[in-house]
Amino acid sequence: MQLGSRKNLKDRLAPVLGLIHRQELAEKLTELQQGTSDTLAAGVEHRQHQEALATKLRRLHPADIAHLVEMLPPEERSLIWSVVPDEVGGDVLVEVADSVADGLIEETPAERVVEMCRHLDPDDLSFLDEFLDEALRDRILASVLDSQRSWLETSFTYPEHTVGALMSGDMLIVNRDATVRDTLKILRRRESIPEQSDQIFVVDARHRLKGVLPITTLLLHSPSESVVEIMETDTMAFTPEDEASSVGKAFERYDLISAPVVDSRDRLIGRLTVDVIMHFIREEAEEDLLNREGLRGDEDLFGPVFESARGRWLWLFINLLTAFLASRVITVFEGTIETLVALATLMPIVASIGGNTGNQTIALVVRGLALDQIGRENMRYLALKELGIALINGAIWGTVMGLVAWGLYQSPMLGVVMGVATLLNLIVAAAVGIGVPMGMQRAGRDPALGSSVILTFVTDGMGFLIFLGLATALLI
Amino acid sequence: MQLGSRKNLKDRLAPVLGLIHRQELAEKLTELQQGTSDTLAAGVEHRQHQEALATKLRRLHPADIAHLVEMLPPEERSLIWSVVPDEVGGDVLVEVADSVADGLIEETPAERVVEMCRHLDPDDLSFLDEFLDEALRDRILASVLDSQRSWLETSFTYPEHTVGALMSGDMLIVNRDATVRDTLKILRRRESIPEQSDQIFVVDARHRLKGVLPITTLLLHSPSESVVEIMETDTMAFTPEDEASSVGKAFERYDLISAPVVDSRDRLIGRLTVDVIMHFIREEAEEDLLNREGLRGDEDLFGPVFESARGRWLWLFINLLTAFLASRVITVFEGTIETLVALATLMPIVASIGGNTGNQTIALVVRGLALDQIGRENMRYLALKELGIALINGAIWGTVMGLVAWGLYQSPMLGVVMGVATLLNLIVAAAVGIGVPMGMQRAGRDPALGSSVILTFVTDGMGFLIFLGLATALLI
Numbered sequence: 001m002q003l004g005s006r007k008n009l010k011d012r013l014a015p016v017l018g019l020i021h022r023q024e025l026a027e028k029l030t031e032l033q034q035g036t037s038d039t040l041a042a043g044v045e046h047r048q049h050q051e052a053l054a055t056k057l058r059r060l061h062p063a064d065i066a067h068l069v070e071m072l073p074p075e076e077r078s079l080i081w082s083v084v085p086d087e088v089g090g091d092v093l094v095e096v097a098d099s100v101a102d103g104l105i106e107e108t109p110a111e112r113v114v115e116m117c118r119h120l121d122p123d124d125l126s127f128l129d130e131f132l133d134e135a136l137r138d139r140i141l142a143s144v145l146d147s148q149r150s151w152l153e154t155s156f157t158y159p160e161h162t163v164g165a166l167m168s169g170d171m172l173i174v175n176r177d178a179t180v181r182d183t184l185k186i187l188r189r190r191e192s193i194p195e196q197s198d199q200i201f202v203v204d205a206r207h208r209l210k211g212v213l214p215i216t217t218l219l220l221h222s223p224s225e226s227v228v229e230i231m232e233t234d235t236m237a238f239t240p241e242d243e244a245s246s247v248g249k250a251f252e253r254y255d256l257i258s259a260p261v262v263d264s265r266d267r268l269i270g271r272l273t274v275d276v277i278m279h280f281i282r283e284e285a286e287e288d289l290l291n292r293e294g295l296r297g298d299e300d301l302f303g304p305v306f307e308s309a310r311g312r313w314l315w316l317f318i319n320l321l322t323a324f325l326a327s328r329v330i331t332v333f334e335g336t337i338e339t340l341v342a343l344a345t346l347m348p349i350v351a352s353i354g355g356n357t358g359n360q361t362i363a364l365v366v367r368g369l370a371l372d373q374i375g376r377e378n379m380r381y382l383a384l385k386e387l388g389i390a391l392i393n394g395a396i397w398g399t400v401m402g403l404v405a406w407g408l409y410q411s412p413m414l415g416v417v418m419g420v421a422t423l424l425n426l427i428v429a430a431a432v433g434i435g436v437p438m439g440m441q442r443a444g445r446d447p448a449l450g451s452s453v454i455l456t457f458v459t460d461g462m463g464f465l466i467f468l469g470l471a472t473a474l475l476i
Numbered sequence: 477m478q479l480g481s482r483k484n485l486k487d488r489l490a491p492v493l494g495l496i497h498r499q500e501l502a503e504k505l506t507e508l509q510q511g512t513s514d515t516l517a518a519g520v521e522h523r524q525h526q527e528a529l530a531t532k533l534r535r536l537h538p539a540d541i542a543h544l545v546e547m548l549p550p551e552e553r554s555l556i557w558s559v560v561p562d563e564v565g566g567d568v569l570v571e572v573a574d575s576v577a578d579g580l581i582e583e584t585p586a587e588r589v590v591e592m593c594r595h596l597d598p599d600d601l602s603f604l605d606e607f608l609d610e611a612l613r614d615r616i617l618a619s620v621l622d623s624q625r626s627w628l629e630t631s632f633t634y635p636e637h638t639v640g641a642l643m644s645g646d647m648l649i650v651n652r653d654a655t656v657r658d659t660l661k662i663l664r665r666r667e668s669i670p671e672q673s674d675q676i677f678v679v680d681a682r683h684r685l686k687g688v689l690p691i692t693t694l695l696l697h698s699p700s701e702s703v704v705e706i707m708e709t710d711t712m713a714f715t716p717e718d719e720a721s722s723v724g725k726a727f728e729r730y731d732l733i734s735a736p737v738v739d740s741r742d743r744l745i746g747r748l749t750v751d752v753i754m755h756f757i758r759e760e761a762e763e764d765l766l767n768r769e770g771l772r773g774d775e776d777l778f779g780p781v782f783e784s785a786r787g788r789w790l791w792l793f794i795n796l797l798t799a800f801l802a803s804r805v806i807t808v809f810e811g812t813i814e815t816l817v818a819l820a821t822l823m824p825i826v827a828s829i830g831g832n833t834g835n836q837t838i839a840l841v842v843r844g845l846a847l848d849q850i851g852r853e854n855m856r857y858l859a860l861k862e863l864g865i866a867l868i869n870g871a872i873w874g875t876v877m878g879l880v881a882w883g884l885y886q887s888p889m890l891g892v893v894m895g896v897a898t899l900l901n902l903i904v905a906a907a908v909g910i911g912v913p914m915g916m917q918r919a920g921r922d923p924a925l926g927s928s929v930i931l932t933f934v935t936d937g938m939g940f941l942i943f944l945g946l947a948t949a950l951l952i
Contacts, residue, residue: 071849193692216669253539255751275731293839309868323828330821344820345806352799363769373547392785
């Protein structure tokens with residue numbers, strides 16, 4: 001019995017990894033190099049090795065091959081990609097991260113890409129659209145069936161983040177005049193039932209969606225019953241223009257497995273399934289995380305060094321610029337620092353605590369916005385709450401830091417400056433931490449993106465200004 | 477036709493929000509206060525208002541009520557909670573964030589909680605376990621059916637993050653001796669089919685799992701066929717001890733809708749469904765995000781101010797401590813700064829750029845570890861790559877900053893100090909950004925948690941040390 005045989009991914013990948021890594025890989029690579037220049041016998045042996053690898057790969061699920069490809073450095077990646085059977089290659093391309101797919105398609109001869117795509121169903125093919133150049137796309141379109149071509153051409157027109165780009169054309173449809181018996185007949189006539197089919201869509205003569213028929217309902221009724229009598233009409237339908245992320249929330253909220261996609265006249269044009277939505281949500285969450293640190297969302301962990309280095313320049317430049325601008329504040333007070341050099345030691349603490357606290361507020365606000373928990377009605381409450389927290393914590397921890405500064409430098413007035421500056425910068429941090437993501441959202445931009453940079457810029461600059469300003473006023 | 481009627485959440489919540497917010501709420505609250513002290517007529521009117529609200533709530537999906545409850549400040553939240561019908565209250569408790577559920581249960585009389593829980597199925601009930609105190613749990617256990625009690629008692633024993641705590645006991649089971657006809661009969665005899673039922677589990681006389689029968693397969697075969705002939709045996713099964721997060725990856729990877737849970741002897745004991753898994757993954761991702769900023773994962777956006785303030789003390793303390801320790805480095809060089817006060821202006825730039833760059837590396841490594849893309853085999857490659865990036869970018873941007881410093885202060889040597897310090901601190905940042913999350917992972921801890929604090933501590937401290945140290949050696 002094979003039950004549970006797919007459970008442990010590591011165990012399944014181990015034999016393949018064993019084939020690839022270390023000695024075996026090293027051997028293969030030398031053989032590969034020799035094979036081109038050396039004897040014919042070496043070439044034959046090399047091909048035998050390749051076939052052994054291909055056999056092992058054939059036993060893996062495409063998602064597992066994708067995982068394997070993603071975790072390999074460039075050379076090993078190319079090696080294994082060259083032996084991936086064409087019939088699963090397309091599925092692997094669909095499963096790997098965007099930047100990896102991009103690289104793989106680039107290094108693959110056009111014929112092979114077309115051949116791989118021939119094995120994909122149109123929905124999966126439409127995923128690959130963004131990586132194909134004009135010429136390759138035309139060749140692929142020419143190689144598919146006419147019925148698939150029109151679907152693909154439609155699907156290609158929708159932007160990446162919409163339902164239209166994620167929907168599938170493969171679904172179970174029945175006419176409203178049908179009975180349960182007719183429906184079963186239609187199902188049995190099909191070659192295969194699409195994956196994730198939990199319901200059959202009921203349409204009228206003009207292909208307008210009239211209701212859905214859960215497959216389990218179908219099982220429980222007698223063959224003579226009419227479909228319209230047992231179908232459900234209180235169902236969710238989406239349009240191709242809907243944002244995939246908000247549709248994802250609906251899938252999660254109402255525990256959907258599949259949902260119909262209709263056009264503006266309620267005509268059924270496609271189907272959305274939970275696996276695609278889940279995949280989309282997960283990828284988006286990961287991209288968000290990296291975007292927040294100023295990285296490309298699909299940064300390839302094992303991609304080329306120089307490309308990765310260059311990918312980080314914009315962010316480095318912005319960071320250097322803001323750090324530089326914030327530090328300009330200090331220049332104004334160089335005279336003060338010369339008189340009391342302890343200020344140079346204490347000022348980074350004030351700046352740093354503001355940045356950290358503000359980032360907490362940003363994280364909360366960004367999450368609240370993402371979950372639609374923050375609206376115009378409760379925004380004021382939230383702002384007052386965060387300012388209240390800043391006031392309480394600023395008073396407590398400002399006092400602590402004030403006492404420490406007093407103790408260290410034997411100057412009660414320096415303690416006061418330290419304490420008040422800490423309190424004020426925490427309030428600045430709370431205000432910016434609330435205001436910046438909210439403002440970004442209002443301006444129609446991603447509230448997470450760049451909020452942190454602006455915050456750190458303000459808390460650094462204001463931290464220096466408040467602390468050195470107070471010191472100049474009270475101490476000098 | 478109601479098709480698509482559930483699509484726009486905001487539109488659906490608006491009438492309820494209208495009832496609650498602003499004027500109407502203010503009215504209700506005064507009525508509420510008057511009702512207790514004032515005339516009987518006011519009391520009757522107040523009750524009518526409450527019923528209008530309850531009627532509106534009854535039309536909403538429990539997930540929508542949960543959303544509403546989450547986005548309300550404390551007073552409004554209590555008001556609406558008091559009118560949530562008991563028969564959906566349990567579902568609402570299951571749907572809201574943990575900290576919100578905690579608060580709601582605390583403010584609800586024990587009788588009402590028990591009544592609400594009576595309407596829940598055992599799987600949902602087991603979710604609430606963590607919020608119930610001993611006494612309440614016993615009362616609830618006493619109120620449920622015997623058959624449910626034993627299920628609950630088993631389910632309560634599994635830790636929160638395991639399959640055992642998330643699995644459901646409600647599933648479709650058929651004996652291996654059955655035919656398709658028998659199976660259909662069993663299904664029709666049931667009151668209802670469990671949600672997310674895409675397959676029927678086939679067991680032997682000892683209740684050991686022998687295979688699964690997709691419902692769509694059932695539709696396509698004749699009544700006389702035997703179940704064992706058409707069932708699938710290459711299916712995934714989990715054990716109650718499996719970690720829910722790794723099971724979540726399997727669900728996503730293999731596009732599962734449901735999967736059987738078996739004990740060590742392959743006996744079928746429960747079922748796991750994609751909706752529960754999706755919910756778990758989403759909640760865990762959100763908690764992770766907040767944890768990284770030192771916040772409680774289930775921090776309630778609209779919870780009490782003082783509690784929230786206190787919840788952030790530990791993190792504030794750690795941040796202050798590390799910032800303070802890093803700044804101690806500066807003390808050593810106070811003499812140098814007194815001689816050349818420009819150093820006080822430039823040193824925060826070196827520290828800041830190290831922190832930002834290192835956080836990028838941490839984000840990449842943490843993601844790679846979470847996706848199982850990083851193993852012992854490719855760790856060295858990854859470390860060399862990040863160090864390479866640091867070297868390239870340090871050389872380029874160090875030169876830029878060096879030229880800027882030279883230009884500003886007319887000192888070529890100060891430019892050299894600035895440039896070299898930037899380069900060196902970027903290398904330190906890359907090393908720490910790789911080393912800390914990897915080390916955390918090896919020590920069996922969450923690699924994301926606290927990595928950033930350690931990194932900032934090191935890049936600040938080392939930034940000051942390298943910059944001021946070089947300045948002392950070369951300039952003074």
